[in-house]
Amino acid sequence: MTDIAAPPLGRSVDHEPSRPEDRTRTRVDISAVPVVHTRHWWRWTFAALILFVVAQFGWSLVTNSRYEWGTFAEYFFSGPVLIGIGYTLAITAVSAIVGFVLGTIIALGRLSKSPLLSSAAWAYIWFFRSVPLVVQIIVWYNLGYLYPKLGLGTPFTTDFWIVEFPTVQLVSAFAAAILGLGLHQAAYSAEIIRGGLLSVDQGQSEAAAALGIPAGRRLFRIILPQAARSIVPNATNEVIGLVKGASVVFVIAIPELFYAVQVIYNRNSRVIPLLLVAVVWYTIITTILSIAQFYIERHFARGSARALPPTPLQQARRWVGSQWARLGDDPTPAGAAIRSTGKASA
């Protein structure tokens, strides 16, 4: 125990530091006094403001009859809406797979030592990032106008003597949507994947090569799992973008979620409640993807930290456990600390 003369807690410290009675009064054992943390008044102010706005909005949701929650409930699980969700999910999934597989290939092309391959990959990314998605989808859908027939045959002619298809049959609306979204996505994925691959230390690839591990396995077993740490957050962004990007395909009349609600509100004029149906469904899908992202990131974080951060479930369990333990013993040290803090600052 070291008794030292601590400066008084009051404001007078700088003005009259040498008043003897002040000194004796403030002679405290600083190893025993409680700590008072800084109060962040602006944080409290903004938190209160945000709570107020949220509460106001919540109140309006309940009281404003124009939201027509009855209509919302009526259509939320209706057939066309559910079929629309099916289309949205199918388009998202297929174009995400096309986008990421093609994107990986293009990323590897970009990193290739062959100048031809890397410039071809660069040109692909340049082109597909330049053309607006809607334009691309419409062009794919109308490909039959440019090329009425597709097939294999003599090069530089339209003599398809091996196989021949009418384009309209080959590129259905669904195929046009997948082509548009997938090829568009591939350009963005390629850059994300390339960034991820570049973030892995060169020594990793070298060590694997020195051990004689073949190139394919080097990529899939050594490099990509490490690159995934920086790829996954961006990739999830892209997939979530695709879920909503899929709503663009309403231009070629595919009955996905957004198209489905448009058809319904064009018929019954209940625009807002039906848009809300779509909004809530999109939110649900995004929520599920975000949860998946958490666990995928956790999976790829293996070995990156000494201990993995706990999952929300583990956190909740730990919190309940600690609260339970606190109930058990009384008086609690935390309680005592709060009491003495109160006394000291008073």
Added chain:
Amino acid sequence: MSTISPETATSGLVEIHNVHKSFGGVEVLSGIDLTVQPGEVIALLGPSGSGKSTLLRTINHLESVDRGSVTVDGELIGYELRGEKLHELHEREILRRRTQVGIVFQHFNLFPHLTALENIVEAPIALKRLAASDARELALGLLDRVGLADKADAYPRQLSGGQQQRVAIARALALKPKVLLFDEPTSALDPELVGEVLEVISDLARFGTTLIIVTHEIGFARQVADRVVFLDHGTVIEEGRPADVLDHPKHPRTREFLAKVLN
């Protein structure tokens, strides 16, 4: 100094002839000739930028050469002599030949997303040398040999630098290389962790594997090497038994370097 018996080591002969290598117009290796006998332990010394690491890396073809040849037991690692020309081999064949030569890096380069055990079994399984269970057994044996039997399931980041380097040595040994290269194996370690790694390397020196060690640990070189090779500006300027080269250096640059590192 030859505590190992070269007659027991029958393979691991490294022959380096007239090796040249430039990086962007700067010649890093200018005609290196060096023969390392099976089971011999070589310490490569020299100031930084003298080409030690580059020379080491040409031995397992992590670095290609501009001219000259490197053979292990008479076999070229990265090339094949066809007619009058050296043809660079295809990746697959280079990888196969390269497994005769293991390397331990300055910064360990363990795979951080794999446990110590997984790091070691990776190559034998990838090359289909061993079944998973046999590879596991081999790896546990190797971990025991480097004194880390209890760390099989630890990830590299959960290990100290010295432990990581010992896992890296075990990983290199898993392919049973004839030659083992060490690229400044203790330079990235805290001083108190250097000893444990050097101990493992001295242990290997007794088993008849050819070891070529780039190091700045003069005391260690004296203790473990059969021969010390001194490099400067991409050429071998002096070589011989540690006692001769380290205590009675002939070349002025060797003298200058030793004076610097020994003080």
